Structures are given as C-alpha cells and as structure tokens.
Amino acid sequence: MNFTFSDEQILIRDMAERFFRDDYGLEARRRHQALPGGFCRDTWARFADMGWLALGIPEDLGGVGGGAVETAILLEAMGGGLAVEPFLSTVVLGGTLISEGASTEVRADLLPGLAAGDLLLSFAYSEAQSRHDLNDVRTTARADGGGFVLDGVKTVALHAGTADRIAVTARTSGAERDAGGITVFLVDAGAPGVTVTDYPTVDGLRAGDVTLDGVRVGKDAVLGEVDGGLDLAERAVDRAAALAAAEAAGIMAALTRGTVDYLKQRRQFGRPLGDFQALQHRAAEMYVETELTRSLAYMAAVRQDGGDPATARRAASQAKAKAGQAGRLIGQEAVQLHGGMGVTDEMPVGHYFKRLTMIDHSFGDRSYHLERLTDMA
Amino acid sequence: MNFTFSDEQILIRDMAERFFRDDYGLEARRRHQALPGGFCRDTWARFADMGWLALGIPEDLGGVGGGAVETAILLEAMGGGLAVEPFLSTVVLGGTLISEGASTEVRADLLPGLAAGDLLLSFAYSEAQSRHDLNDVRTTARADGGGFVLDGVKTVALHAGTADRIAVTARTSGAERDAGGITVFLVDAGAPGVTVTDYPTVDGLRAGDVTLDGVRVGKDAVLGEVDGGLDLAERAVDRAAALAAAEAAGIMAALTRGTVDYLKQRRQFGRPLGDFQALQHRAAEMYVETELTRSLAYMAAVRQDGGDPATARRAASQAKAKAGQAGRLIGQEAVQLHGGMGVTDEMPVGHYFKRLTMIDHSFGDRSYHLERLTDMA
Amino acid sequence: MDLNLTPEEFAFRDEVRTFLRASIPPAIKRKVDLGLKLVKDDYVVWQRILHERGWIAPGWPKEYGGPGWSPVQRYLFEEELAAASSPRLITFGLKMLGPVLIEFGTEAQKQRFLPRILASEDWWCQGFSEPGAGSDLASLTTRADRDGDHYVVNGQKTWTTLAQYADWMFALVRTSNEGRKQQGISFLLIDMKTPGVTVRPIKTLDGGQEINDVFLENVKVPAENLVGRENDGWTVAKFLLGHERFGIAGVARSKKQMDRLRDIAARETKRGRPLIEDARFRERMAEIEIELTALEMTELRLLSDEAAGRKPGPEASILKLKGTQVQQGITELLLEAVGNRAHVFDPGILEDDWPGAANDGPAIPEYAATVASHYFNWRKASIYGGSNEIQRGIIAKAILGL
C-alpha cells in the first residue's frame, strides 16, 4: 500500500503544470472560448502531442497506457489552468465507453483517432426529466431490421456541438425508470435526424441538446450489451465524477493560493488583510478542505481501475460529494475574501468559482451522491 | 402587531432576573441538586409566592392569568439561572394538561394547589421504543367497570420521582402507532401498582421511569377525550417545546455573556483573548444565533395561546429546531472559547452547556422537529 | 406582544395590496418574476407610479413628501411591494441621499434636490468605494481642492452601482490630510455631466454590468454642493450608513424568492415525482424557512423597539449579516433545484428584450434561465454595504464590547 506518485506520474504532473502556467491562462481561455466550438483546436492538438489524449488507451491502438490516476493528475492541472477543452467528454466519458463497451473492430477503428486528437466525442445521457439519474430514459431505440431507430431529446450533453460521435442512452425495453432495458449507442453527429443545439454554459464551456428524430443506426453502433447499458453508462459517469473531483481539487488549490496571495498584498486599515486572524483561519480551512478533497479524488481515481465495482462506485460518490461541499465552501470564501474584486469578470477568482460550482452540478451533485451513498451503505 | 413587552411583562422579567442573580447561582444549584428529590422545596415555595406557579391559571382558581409569553419570560430567566426546579413538568406540562383537559371539578380541585406550590406533576408520555413520537404508545388502559386498568412502562418522565400526580398516555384502542385510541390519564403517584424509578439526568435535573402494573383509575382520571388524547398530549408537549426554546435562549445569552467576559479577562500572547479577531467574529455569531433563537421562542410562545392549531405547532417546531441548532453551536463554541476551563465542573459554562444540550433532546430534538416541519409544509 | 394585525392594519394592507397589484406594469412584473435584467426605464416608470400615489418615500417625514406611516405600516408596505413583484426601489436617492439632505442639507439643497428625487427625475449614484478603500472606507484618497467658489475633484471611485444611469453622484472626497483619516473627508454632490467625469463599466462574474469605475479628472463642483460642513463628511456618511434598517434584511424579497423556489421545485422532477415532494429537499427548505422566520421576527422586534421610540442601534448588523446569508442560501437551493440545467447559459437573459426561452433553443425552461446567474451575482450581497466581516466586527465591538 502506498500513496506516492511514480516518477512517471510526477513527470506528467510537472509537464501539465508547466503547460498551464506558461501557455494557458485567463487571456488564452477567453480567446479559446471565442473560437468556433468554444475551444482551441491547436491546443487540442498539443494535448494530443503531449500524449494526454492517449491516456488509458492501449499502446497498440495508438495509446500510452496509464490509468485513472494519471488522468486525475492531468485533470488536477487542468483545473488549475481553467482549461475549456473537451477533455472530460472526449477522453473520459467517450474514451471509457469505447474502451469498455465497443467491439474490437470499433475500438481499433476509433481509439487511434481519439489519441491523435482527430476524434471528438460527447456522451448524451441526460434528459429534461431525468435530473441526475441515468436510469431515467425516455429516448427510445426501436429494433428495425438489423439495426435500431432512435427518437428522443437528450439535454445538456457536454461539448455535443463539436463532437464527431455522440454516445446516447436509449431505451430498448422496459419502462421509463427501469434499470434494465437501456442501451448505449454511438451515433454519428452528422447522421440524418440528429440535431444538436449548441450553447455556452455558465462556466465558459459548451454543451448541447441533442434531438434524435428517427435516427437509424446499425447493430455496430451498440456499446456494451443491448438492454444492459446502464452499468456501462454509470461506470463512465462515475469515472468522470471521480476525475471531476480531481479537477475540482486543482481549482480549490488555485483559489486557496490566489486568495492567500490577495490577502498578503491587499492592505486595509493600515496592514495587509493577511494579518487579520479571522481571515487567516478561514484561509486555513480552505487549505484543509482542498487537501481532503484531493485525498478522496485520488482514492476514487485508484478505485476506478479494476477492483470491486461497489467500491469504485462508493469511492466516486464520496469524492464527488466532498468536492461539492468543499467546492461550495472554498468558492464562496474565495469570492468573499477577495471582496469587491471577487465578483468582477476581470480576476480569475470568479471564473474558478463558476467552474467549481458547475462541477458540483455535473455527473451528479452533492445531494445526489449523498443519497446514493445512503442507499448503498 | 407589535413585539414589545407590556409593563407587566417587564416587571415579571426584572423580578425573575433579579431573583436568579441574587438568590440563585451555581452554588445554590449544587445544594438544591443534593436535596431529596433533586431540587429545593423552599425555593419552590418562593416561586409560588412570586406568582410564578399561578401563571396561566384563572384568577378564580388561585391563578394570576397570563399566558405563554409571561411563562416564556420566566423560562428565559430560569435558563440564565440554571434552575433545577420542576417548573416545565409541573406548570407547563401538567398545568396545560389539567387546564385544557380536566373537568371543571378536577380543575377546581387541583389548580389552586398547583398555584400554591403544593402539587407537583409529571407527564410520562415516552416509552422505550417511542423515540420522540407521542403516538407510539404500548402502555394499555383496559376499560374495567366504570374505570380503567393501566399496564405498561413509561420512560424518562421529567421529575416523575417527586410528582404527586403523574399524567400518562395509554392506549385505549388501536394499534401501537395509531393516532387515535390514545387517552391521557392523571394517576396518583402513590396508587397501588405505580412504581417510579427516580434517577439524575446528565444536566443535573431528575427524571424517572414509571411502571404501571394493573393500576386502577376511575373515569375522572381521564384528561381530554377517551381515545382522543393525542391532540391534548401534543399541545402540552408543543407548549413545553416552545417554552424550552425560551429557556434555551436564556442559557445562550448567559453563555455568550460569560464567554465574552472570559475573552476580555483572559490574556494569551500578551493581550486579552478578546483582541483576537477570529474569536471576536465567533462571539458575534453566538450573539446573532442567540437573538434569532429568542425571536423564534417568543413567536412560538405567542402562537401557543389560541389561534390556529397548525400555526401553533409549526411555530413550536421552528423554535425548537432553531434552539437545537443554535444551542449546539453556542454550547460548543462557549466551551471551546473557554479552552481548558470550559470542560471543568467548576465553571458555569459546562453546566449551561449540558442543560442546553439536553434541551435539544427534550420534547423532540432538532431532527424530529425538522422532519415534522417537512411533513407539515 | 401581539403578532396579529389590527383591523386598521388589515385595511391598510388590503389597500396597498390592491393598488400595487393593479398598478404594476405586466412587462416589469415578468422581468422581476424571472429575474431578468431591468433597465433604467423600468425603474423610473414604476417609481413614478408609486410617487403619484404618494408612496415612494415611506421613510421620509411627512413635510418632505413621506406618507407618515408607522413602522408596522412600512413593514407591511415592504411585504406587499415584494409580493407584487415590484423591482427593488433604487435606494440611492430615496433611502440614502434623501434622509441625508433632510438631516444635513441647506434649505436650498432640499428645495432643489428632494422633489426631483421623489419624482425620479434625478438618478443618483453613490461615490464611496475606491480601488484602495473598500471595507476601510476612511482611507479614501479622491481629492477635492477648493478653488474660489468651486471644488476641483480628482480621483477614482469604483464599484459604483448603476453609475451608467446616473445624473448625479453623492461622493466622499478628501478635503484635508490633517488629523485622523476620518477627519478631512467631505460629502459632495457631483453632476455626472460635468466635464472630467468618465464612467467605465466593470463586468461582473455573472456577465452582467451593474457596477462601474468612475474617473474624476479636474471635475469642477460648485461649493454650494457641499453637504454638511467641510471636513465633516464622515459624520454624514455614518448617518447615511446607519440610519436605515428598514428592508436591509430583505425579508419580504426572500419570502418572494421562497415562493419562487417552491414553484420551481413543483415543476422540476426527481425520480419521476415533483422535486417538492422529496423529503430531503423539503427539509432544506424547512431549514431556511426557520432562518427566514427568525430573521423576520428579529426585524419585527427591532421595529417594535423603534416604534416605542428607541433609536436604531448596532443590532441592525444582525439584519444585514443574517439577511444576506438567507438570501444566498435561497440562491443555493434554487440552483440545486434546477439540476444540470444550471449549466445552460442563454446570453439573451442579459438583454433588455429577452423574448423568453425559445422553443428551439436550449432545453432550459424560462423559470430556470436566470438561476445560475443569480447565484453568482448574489455573492455580492455579503460584500457590499458593509461586508459580513464588517458587520461581525460591529457586533463584537459595539454590542459585545470586545
């Protein structure tokens, strides 16, 4: 048992931190947001060059191996860098669905492109009525000839607007909230009947609603088992939840650092704010909560790779619930301790705060994960 | 609409505060606790002399009128004075049950004695399995001739050991948790078959378990309606909950005051603790929470006298839930800010803390009242 | 102690309710109900309706145009305003400068400015905060140098709310560097059309634009626009910041927001049932309702003291502190209520003429469109007007004697 990074992991971390420190930043982020699709394709190509998109993909398919811990290291750095690129949707959600659910042929067909940065993915599992429950699926997939016909509307799918392929959950049998009867399909974004309404999200990323109107797909579009897709979908979303907690930890660390710097520099009543004990103690709490979240995020990452599924699920929920609670505290405190500067668009703090807040509302919010733990225990 | 005390109410408050400041205190409390029954009969007689036991009783029955607000004023002072006398059990619980549930004859028989300090009462509504639910009654009352025969065990009845009469809830029909079928009986503590196991409580008061073994009572022992006693019992306990919130507010004010005094006087690192901003802000929170609790306690008291029953119930639950939350915060903070002194038996702070804590666990704890509000809304 | 309304109070409330509900323009009501952006005209139109009825300045003495209401009547009026979906009345003239002029102004200042405030003919903004003087207001450095019958003002104000609409600014300026920093400050009225005044918007984290930098470069201000005595502006500022406790808790608006929350929770679903039936969500609503009720009862206690003739004291800090915590707590629940729709950002909601969620737009119902922005934006509540840290300090020092 040990909790230390390997030399290789330290390399990944240092490289990612250096990239976001030197080649990213709030101004770059603004530029990327304004580009078509809301992110920078050149930056994405650099992600590919650095091997980030190949994480978790076997070497014979263009990947570099590695697992959730390496990805968590990257996401922690992306959190600190406020990256807007579609990493979670393409690499984590899409990559997991294909790696774990696709046939050997489809994997060989798609994963090299993913690793090379040529394939963008999205996972549309949410519907207007479903809240955070993946089993609440009204979208239907009717067997037709050798394939299926899909109808329904999926909502708030991260980066759906730029995705080349969109994974969707659809009901192949059963009633609206049944756990069985759900199938995951990988749909071509340009297929007849697919319409994506793309829009910005409040934290500066993009998402989209996906309308499926009589969309025909072949049998090879099925990821995982017909009628048995819920488990695959939940594994992918749990992995995203665990890794989003790592991204959140990166943001928390940046907010704590930024707040401490601000307290040192800003003077009020003739001395630096950092001299005021009440503020010192609150900064200390921010630090403690950051470290606790980071600990759970890495635990959850470790648990996502192999091992007992119930342990993986519980760890993801613990990390995500903690990220929600600590994120709310740290985001609110960072803004408050920045005073008037905290609510402007000019300083990074507001942008971190928004992204951190929306992480809580992605992949199940704190209430959802607490309830899941409650049901589980 | 107004929220001011009348001149008469101010008189009551000033008299009570003076009494507890001049004639009570931690040493007196210790002496009272060591007396048989765990309180001081002479002090009880003085309560009677001052008219405190006659509050809420009509003037023609030896009372002085007045209502819940006057009683709340008294209880707030008793909180500050850390009184151990059986006021809540005799005057609030017992008095309400008799005033609202007894026949004209029984009222005329008992209330003058109550007002004069000659009659001590207890209300035994709790059972081992019932938690905070008044409808969870296993004790039975079997109709027998003109009267009833009672069997069962009631637990943690405040001041049961010194009570002359004990009101008990018993099931005259229905199943264990039915709302109907419960009847309140007023039982002579010395009646054959009644056994009281008296014990100290952790906050320095007394309580008892009451065993009823074939206890025979007449029809005149019934308070309220046969089978319809739950409403009467809940009204009495709600009133106690609202007034216990006032007692809690008195304790909170004393703890805040005591903590502020301690912070001013105790020096660390070359200056008074009160100079440390982090501690100032925490003392400010204690003050704010005290005032909020006080506001709800008086609102709840006002609502207990007449008016809409649902409004009365909601107000009692809001006040009691708030007292639970604020009490925990203030009690813990007071101990923490007193440092090592806070956990000794010598300083008042620990005694206030214990009483405040146990108020949360009397008449329904915070969780119970929150759930009740949730069910109600 | 009596929490019931008297028959007269009932009648008053009904009169107010009937008028407000009949008079509020539906387009304005819709914006308020959905939390959309209000523009200058919305405020002015509505305030003039209230002015015509004589109700625009409940806190002003009758001789200056106030309605002469009791504290209870003012409380009821606030309640009904919020319940009728009234926009917040712009406080700068009505609740800040007006009372200041009544207390400190010359007769000429009163006659010149007060009627125009009542009629919403002048829009005022507040020039207090500076880049180097936030919570530590007295360290301000904007200078006003006397030059004949004028002051020449140089400096920068910031965080100036709605300065883009303002005709006038009341400002704290430094007229002397001698003595303690609280000395040497003066209270000056500045015409925003004077040459040398530049307003630059500051974008806030929710994407909105309510606050501004105001640059003052050799701005000539007639000496007659000094309020109170020169170098005695700190007294005026303290009066301004401390005298008004009505409404600072925001109870009436928080009640209205709780209604909105219940409405949204009734429309949103969880596990196939309306969210409002979920016991855990209900419990969180119950918790915040306890705090809101406690706040309201505390406000009523303080109002009763005031009605009984007691002067407003530092206890009002409770109202500001707890009031913003309750408001912010409600925005958190609203955000949670809309689930992952919280992500959706429709930039149109920042425009004056948002048509509503288009049917072919993102899957966000109209009621949810502003919830996230509102959550982000409302963090300001615990920062401005004396941050919560300042309020705790006031309580610790002025009430507890620490």
Place this chain on the structure above:
Amino acid sequence: MDLNLTPEEFAFRDEVRTFLRASIPPAIKRKVDLGLKLVKDDYVVWQRILHERGWIAPGWPKEYGGPGWSPVQRYLFEEELAAASSPRLITFGLKMLGPVLIEFGTEAQKQRFLPRILASEDWWCQGFSEPGAGSDLASLTTRADRDGDHYVVNGQKTWTTLAQYADWMFALVRTSNEGRKQQGISFLLIDMKTPGVTVRPIKTLDGGQEINDVFLENVKVPAENLVGRENDGWTVAKFLLGHERFGIAGVARSKKQMDRLRDIAARETKRGRPLIEDARFRERMAEIEIELTALEMTELRLLSDEAAGRKPGPEASILKLKGTQVQQGITELLLEAVGNRAHVFDPGILEDDWPGAANDGPAIPEYAATVASHYFNWRKASIYGGSNEIQRGIIAKAILGL
C-alpha cells in the same frame, strides 16, 4: 499509488489481528466497548501484554526496543489495536518522553528510563500547561532555580492528565527570565514522590476525573534530570509536540466508533423501524464517513511521504484539526441516536466496577449509558494538545505563509 495491501502486509495484519484479539482481557474489552472508566491497572496489564510481544513502542528505533516496522505496518497496527477494543495506549511515556530521551537524553537517562517506559513500570504525566499559560505555552512561569546539584522547582501545573496515577512528570520550567519568553525554558524530569508535589483532581463537566492541578512547592530535582541543555527546553518541547503524527488523527478509533454507532442505530427504533434504516440518519452517517475517509486518505498520503523519506511538516495540523472534528461529530450522532435516553445519568458508570444497567434500574440500555458523558467529555479533544485555533494558526503561518 496503490491502495491494496501487498501479500506481506496482509500477512502482517493477520498476525497482529490474531494476537490482539486472542490477548485482550475480556473485562478490559468490555469497558472499552461500552466507554466505561478505565483504571491504572487496566492500562498497565494490557500494555505489558503488548510489551511482552515486543509491540508496545512501534515508533521507537529497533535498538531501543521498537519493532522496526514500516509506516504501513504501523498504520495497520493502529487499525488492529482499535478494532480489537484496545484501550488507548498511554502516550506520555511511549509517544512523548521516549522519543525525546532517544533524541536528547544522556546515555544514563536512556538506560534509566527507557526500559521502564517499555515495561510500563513508570507512569509518566506531562507538566506543560499552567493556569496562565494555555495555548500560549511559552508564557509559563513555574520556576526552577539551580541550587548546587539540584533544581528547586516552584509553581503550578494544570490540566495534567492522569497525574493521579503518575510516578514521574516531565515538565517545562523557567530557568531564566532573559531574552524572549521561549528562551529560558528547560525540560525537567520530576519524581512525583518528591516532597512538595501535590496533586489535586479537577472534576470535569462529564463528572469524570482525568485531569489535575499539580502544585510544586520547593521541589528538589537532581540536576541530572535535566533533558537537553538548560534554557533550551523549548527546542525539546517543539520536538515532542511536532514529531509524532501517527495516530493523532484518531482514524482507527473513529472507525471503531462508527461501528458502535451503526450497532446502536440498529438497536434503537424510529417510527417502529430500526433507526439505521432511516434515510436521514443514514445520510448524516454517510456525511461523516466521507470526512473520515478523507482524513484517512490524507493521513496515508502523509505517511507515504514519510515512508519516502520526507520529514514530518506542519501538514500534520490537518490531522489533529480534522481528526477531532470527526471524533466530535461521531459523538453528536451517538447522542442523537439514543434519543431521550441521553438524559439518563447512571453515576455508576464512573465507577471502576459498574455491573451494567441493572434490570430494575433506569430504562437505559447498557450500550447507551456512556453516550452523553462521552459527548460532553470529548469536547476536550479540540482543546488539548494544541487547540484547533492553534492548528489553524500553524496552517496559516507555516503552510500558507500568512
């Protein structure tokens, strides 16, 4: 990064588990499980069993009698100790003075005291706090004046845990008033049987008696009992307070308490069902389990750093701060779990030989008898050993540089 045990670690854990469960005297186990009072003999008997096995001082170097375990092994041992219902090992000799003597002691001091600590032949107490020096430890005033080959000690120590059992006290005393207050402090070993030493119990709010005043009146202490150099005791004290992070989070014991909570919640009822099936109560348990797991993982991260050769740093303050919050949070849930039985106070539980809840006694089940006392008593956890305020200050200053 690997959270699974290696086969060797599994084997080690099994060996420890088997031994501990077989060796713990049932009477001691019962007291621990019910939270009853332990007396000196309970501790000594058990510690000698561990000593015989060679496991009493996991943190000591092998040459002084430690078992030579890795950090992971020590972690597993702590886990198994708690799971086996071991009493807390008395830390004063084993975790405080022992390492101090190994670092600073003379050869004679080591040979004299270390074996007796291992064998639980000497019971040590800690003489740090004074009535005027709590969190501000360095302001202590107990004086030690050199007189030939002795020091003469005068002063008062307070909050001295279990001094009533102690044979010896290690104390901080003032040997000089020159320079900063941290200078001029010395670290002295005092035989409690020396004339002039008086122990007076301090009753705590839960009715227990664990802490004491210790009065020192002209107490003659041989100069050879000075540890480290004269006037350099602050260095020794800082080493003592900072060097040990193992176990300060109390993770293993908190896990054990969570088991106890689950057990009690399974026996208590709510609305006719076991409390443990109540969704709201379960949610509160889940919340605290998240914190406990986060704490454990943080401890493991720090231990991994240590195993990799990094020196213990101020991060250990997280463990103390959060550890006590988790412990206290569990005591709150335990208190809530027992409902209104929490009121019942059976003074017998404070006695050495409590027979258990008598059938004819108050209606309190054995498992609930100590819950309220425990809640009250455990408030001390965030006060002693560096209060939570001190820990926050350490984090702010030593980690964040504020």
